[in-house]
Amino acid sequence: RNRPIVAIDGPAGAGKSSVARRLAERLGFVLVDTGALYRTVALAAERGSIAFDDAEGLERLTHSLVESSAIAFTRSEGREPRVLLWGEDVSDAIRTPEIGMGASIVSAHPGVRAGLLDLQRKLGEGGGVVLEGRDIGTVVFPDAEVKFFLTASPEVRATRRYEELLAKGQSVTFEGTLEEVKKRDAQDMNRAHAPLRRAPTAILIDSSDNTVDETVSKMADLVQAHI
């Protein structure tokens, strides 16, 4: 690879998406939000009335979505990438707490993870890319040139998520958000397949006391040192 793969893993609400987006911009790299893939599978399952505990149905759904290239990203200069499902822009529809929780449940099925693995590798293999998720440095690209594990305290993460959801006009409470953050952490860290874990070689970044800018600068310097 001429240009590196940058893997960013970490729990929900650590600021991964904003940090990953800004870091990719700064480096001139393509951003791949792998959580959006799991969220889109959850949305497609909900729409197709496939239960989140129907392992076989979800596996079939994931494979058919991948094989028919039903899930796609579109990018245009200076704008956030959009996620398409069968050509429909579902970027907002996949951002609800319900679909977040649904993604966390469907992503525990090995058949779903296997279905999305090749797609993620295809999206990243050329390098010059920032991938963010839960198992990028451990499973998807264990040979990524630079790996980060981005985290923050549960309270800080819940506060960020709460403010983000409020800004979107969703009716949520702080307590409910904190509860959801903790529940999703437990689900993601305790699942049997590809649990959320810091890769041994991942650089630990705690963003609790830093602004997005400070965190991005620190990470950009570390990536530059590898190029």
Ligand code: C5P
């Ligand atoms: O990052 P985001 O909140 O969009 O991810 C939604 C869910 O998708 C996570 O809670 C996690 O269970 C799952 N996920 C995963 N592996 C990834 C990315 C996301 O299991 N690489």
